[in-house]
Amino acid sequence: MKITVDEDKCCGAGQCVLIAPEVFDQRDDDGIVVLLDAAPPEDQHALVRESAAVCPAAAIEVAEDA
Known part of the structure; x- marks a missing residue:
């Protein structure tokens, strides 16, 4: 799993x-x-998956295959 966030x-x-x-x-x-x-x-x-799912701005991206 690899996570990226979009601060913007x-x-x-x-x-x-x-x-x-x-x-x-x-x-x-x-x-x-x-x-x-x-x-x-x-x-x-x-x-982490739950965090990405509930993020109101969709700022968290999860790559499962990383």
Whole structure:
């Protein structure tokens, strides 16, 4: 799995951080997503998929075959 985030799309809702705090964080100044781990371990994959699914701005892209 490989994750990419589009900071320009991010609206700072923070759902990804609440769901997968080991993979995502937010910048203090504006709340924009920060990717902590672009290739997380398998135990985080379900949480990453959920984060991408609930992102209101569709700013998280997950490549399963990476």
